Every structure is written in C-alpha cells, then in structure tokens.
Amino acid sequence: MSAAGGDPPTARAPYTCPSAPANAGAGLIGVLGPDGRIHNLRTPMTVDADFLNAAKAAGPPEARMRFSGTCQTSACVQWTGSRCGVIDRAMEALQAHATPDLPPCTIRASCRWFAQTGPKACATCALIVTDTRIAAE
Ligand code: SF4
Numbered sequence: 001m002s003a004a005g006g007d008p009p010t011a012r013a014p015y016t017c018p019s020a021p022a023n024a025g026a027g028l029i030g031v032l033g034p035d036g037r038i039h040n041l042r043t044p045m046t047v048d049a050d051f052l053n054a055a056k057a058a059g060p061p062e063a064r065m066r067f068s069g070t071c072q073t074s075a076c077v078q079w080t081g082s083r084c085g086v087i088d089r090a091m092e093a094l095q096a097h098a099t100p101d102l103p104p105c106t107i108r109a110s111c112r113w114f115a116q117t118g119p120k121a122c123a124t125c126a127l128i129v130t131d132t133r134i135a136a137e
Contacts, residue, residue, distance in 0.1 A: 015112040019130045020069030022061040024049045027068035037126045044106040062131035071112045087113040096123040
C-alpha cells in the first residue's frame with residue numbers, strides 16, 4: 001500500500017470500507033459530532049446486534065456513526081470498476097484541504113480510501129455521513 005496513493009488499489013485484498021452498513025460485526029470507526037464532522041475513535045470497536053438495536057431507536061445508525069467492513073469491490077454499487085467512487089466524488093464536491101496531521105483512525109492500514117488517495121482522503125473523510133436521510137429531513 002502506498003500512503004501517496006500511487007499503487008493501483010484494484011485487486012489487492014482485503015481492504016476495509018470506511019463507510020459500511022451498520023451490521024453486526026462491523027467496526028465502529030467514528031461518531032458524528034455537533035460540529036457536523038465525524039470524530040474517529042482511537043480504539044477499535046466491533047458492534048453487535050444489541051448495540052445496533054439500541055442505536056436504531058434513534059434512527060439509522062449510519063446517519064450518526066460510521067462503520068467499517070470488508071470492501072466488496074465489484075459487489076458494491078459504489079465500485080467504478082477499478083476503485084471506490086465515494087471518496088472521489090466527495091473530494092470533488094467538498095474540496096477539503098489535507099492537513100499535515102492525520103486524524104486518529106483505527107483502520108488506516110487497510111482503508112480503501114487511504115489506499116486510493118492518501119492523506120487527502122482523511123481530510124474529506126470527516127465530512128462524510130454514510131446515511132444522509134436524517135440530514136435531508
Ligand atoms: S479516509 Fe483516512 S481517516 Fe477516513 S477511514 Fe480512511 S484512513 Fe481513516
């Protein structure tokens with residue numbers, strides 16, 4: 001993996017999806033703060049069905065938290081054929097500037113977005129909410 005994002009990230013596996021569905025066994029990687037940004041956990045945490053059932057009482061967990069799972073590559077609708085399209089579109093739309101200090105992250109070593117794009121992905125990552133239904137309301 002290249003921190004500069006220079007390696008083709010296509011077939012090598014497994015990468016970790018940083019915007020996965022809230023399924024039992026997923027990793028909880030960050031929580032939406034009142035500032036509208038995702039604040040990453042510093043310690044890995046795996047969620048179970050009880051956690052998710054409690055979280056769903058307040059609406060879709062993916063609207064308030066970010067979860068990780070195995071990147072599904074071509075089995076995911078976000079796969080462009082060679083990479084994950086989510087981070088590319090988000091970077092284009094949000095134009096976040098990378099900072100010298102990377103945010104804490106429990107999945108960076110295997111993160112699909114970091115493998116594709118490097119530190120620029122981390123600057124945009126904090127602005128991405130997986131499920132925007134609540135925000136849209
Ligand atoms: S883009 Fe950066 S901060 Fe976001 S999950 Fe990947 S490595 Fe972590």
